[in-house]
Amino acid sequence: MNQLSISMPPALQTWVDARLSEGTYADAADYLRDLVRRDQADASANRQWFKAMIDEGLASGVLDGSPEHVLDEIMNEDPDLRA
Numbered sequence: 001m002n003q004l005s006i007s008m009p010p011a012l013q014t015w016v017d018a019r020l021s022e023g024t025y026a027d028a029a030d031y032l033r034d035l036v037r038r039d040q041a042d043a044s045a046n047r048q049w050f051k052a053m054i055d056e057g058l059a060s061g062v063l064d065g066s067p068e069h070v071l072d073e074i075m076n077e078d079p080d081l082r083a
Helices: 009-021 028-061 067-077
Strands: none
Touching: 009 028
């Protein structure tokens, strides 16, 4: 396993120490590894969500009409969207 040394300001060290005192983590390295794993999972979930939104947009086709016309139609369907 590789080693990583980091420096942090006192406020962040205090935060880490407080988290460690809760007993969830064995040490600061355990806490940081967990943070990195969760960040990886979040990044993966975000990529999947963006891909799904892109696929949905591509599958929805192209609307006829100008953007202003399309927006007017959408806003007329829902009065709460009008300014």
